Amino acid sequence: MNQAIQLTPPGSAAIAVVRLKGPRLADFLRQHFSRPARPDRCVHGVLTDGDRVIDDPVVVLAADGATADVNLHGGPWVVRSFFQLAERFGFAVTDRLDLPLPEEAVDAATQIEREILACLPMASTEPALFELLRQKEAWERFSELPATEQRAGAAQMLEDRGLWWLLHPPRVAIVGPANVGKSTLANQLFGQERSITADLPGTTRDWVGEIANLDGLAVLLMDTPGVRSTRDPIEAMAIDRAVAEVSDADLAVVVLDGSQPMRSEDAELLERFPRAMLVVNKSDLPAGWDWRSRPNLATVATTGTGIDPLRSAIKKYFGVDQRPDGARSWTPRQHLICSKMVKDFT
Numbered sequence: 015m016n017q018a019i020q021l022t023p024p025g026s027a028a029i030a031v032v033r034l035k036g037p038r039l040a041d042f043l044r045q046h047f048s049r050p051a052r053p054d055r056c057v058h059g060v061l062t063d064g065d066r067v068i069d070d071p072v073v074v075l076a077a078d079g080a081t082a083d084v085n086l087h088g089g090p091w092v093v094r095s096f097f098q099l100a101e102r103f104g105f106a107v108t109d110r111l112d113l114p115l116p117e118e119a120v121d122a123a124t125q126i127e128r129e130i131l132a133c134l135p136m137a138s139t140e141p142a143l144f145e146l147l148r149q150k151e152a153w154e155r156f157s158e159l160p161a162t163e164q165r166a167g168a169a170q171m172l173e174d175r176g177l178w179w180l181l182h183p184p185r186v187a188i189v190g191p192a193n194v195g196k197s198t199l200a201n202q203l204f205g206q207e208r209s210i211t212a213d214l215p216g217t218t219r220d221w222v223g224e225i226a227n228l229d230g231l232a233v234l235l236m237d238t239p240g241v242r243s244t245r246d247p248i249e250a251m252a253i254d255r256a257v258a259e260v261s262d263a264d265l266a267v268v269v270l271d272g273s274q275p276m277r278s279e280d281a282e283l284l285e286r287f288p289r290a291m292l293v294v295n296k297s298d299l300p301a302g303w304d305w306r307s308r309p310n311l312a313t314v315a316t317t318g319t320g321i322d323p324l325r326s327a328i329k330k331y332f333g334v335d336q337r338p339d340g341a342r343s344w345t346p347r348q349h350l351i352c353s354k355m356v357k358d359f360t
């Protein structure tokens with residue numbers, strides 16, 4: 015049977031990996047992919063449907079030639095067009111697999127390469143993909159280091175969860191009082207209009223949880239309704255659910271309005287989320303409280319001022335930009351190796 019399976023979560027992330035398998039695989043690639051796919055090699059080429067170019071994906075053919083992973087990177091339109099083409103060719107589009115792929119399902123010479131291939135479909139942005147692919151060489155270099163340097167490297171690797179977060183999008187919740195600009199800020203981070211923004215407090219009745227690509231770090235961004243007391247039962251329910259969502263989040267971004275006097279609820283909010291990142295929005299308006307006296311990120315969500323530093327701060331929080339040359343640990347096995355190295359020397 016011919017199957018086309020989407021390995022990455024559907025959504026707005028930049029890369030979608032589709033696995034093709036079945037007797038017509040070779041015919042399909044010959045007809046629609048501009049270059050010959052080669053076993054165990056990343057081949058970059060052009061994917062066409064007749065005269066129409068669909069994408070320029072990287073295609074990885076398995077060693078036995080029976081399956082191929084097509085790394086598409088043009089967004090939802092490309093994925094849809096690709097599935098339509100595959101379906102016309104006789105591929106059945108099926109549910110996605112559990113990830114990471116079972117290691118016995120990937121074919122590679124070394125353990126680290128198997129771990130890379132098993133997680134390849136989880137790399138939903140190009141930086142995540144490059145960071146993962148870079149690990150083969152980085153681990154080879156690491157294994158050749160003298161023991162003392164290895165130990166220092168292993169200690170750093172234990173601290174560094176950056177690649178893990180690149181492969182497991184963290185949940186980031188945007189919380190704050192009503193009308194402070196949370197949805198406007200969320201839209202800036204999404205890079206496009208998503209949630210409803212308006213002048214009326216209580217506009218966001220439900221939260222939006224969607225993948226946002228923060229310069230390579232995919233995050234599940236949740237815009238929550240303003241935290242305030244309300245008599246409207248539907249809104250009260252949405253707020254309760256938002257509070258529950260936030261307690262599950264990997265990072266809470268607390269947004270306060272810089273132009274309004276600080277109220278006791280605002281201070282409470284900061285106490286409730288002590289590890290939260292504080293954003294002071296509406297910093298274009300005259301200050302309503304002395305927000306410059308505490309660490310914060312000042313933004314103007316309506317114009318986008320301060321959004322780049324906010325994006326960088328979120329990436330930094332998850333350690334994404336650490337260890338640009340070194341090996342990184344992103345599986346339990348690697349974590350164990352590093353712990354052992356550190357322990358053996360102490």
Ligand SMILES: Nc1nc2c(ncn2[C@@H]2O[C@H](COP(=O)(O)OP(=O)(O)OP(=O)(O)O)[C@@H](O)[C@H]2O)c(=O)[nH]1
Pocket residue numbers: 191192193194195196197198199210211212213214215216217218219238239240241295296297298299313314315316317
């Ligand atoms: N001057 C100024 N206005 C802003 C800024 N950010 C948002 N606003 C305005 O503030 C109002 C509320 O914005 P929203 O993004 O809907 O606020 P919210 O926090 O999502 O509101 P709720 O969902 O009701 O809790 C809108 O009229 C925005 O245009 C800002 O940085 N400066």
Ligand SMILES: [Mg+2]
Pocket residue numbers: 196197198209210211217218237238239240
């Ligand atoms: Mg809102």
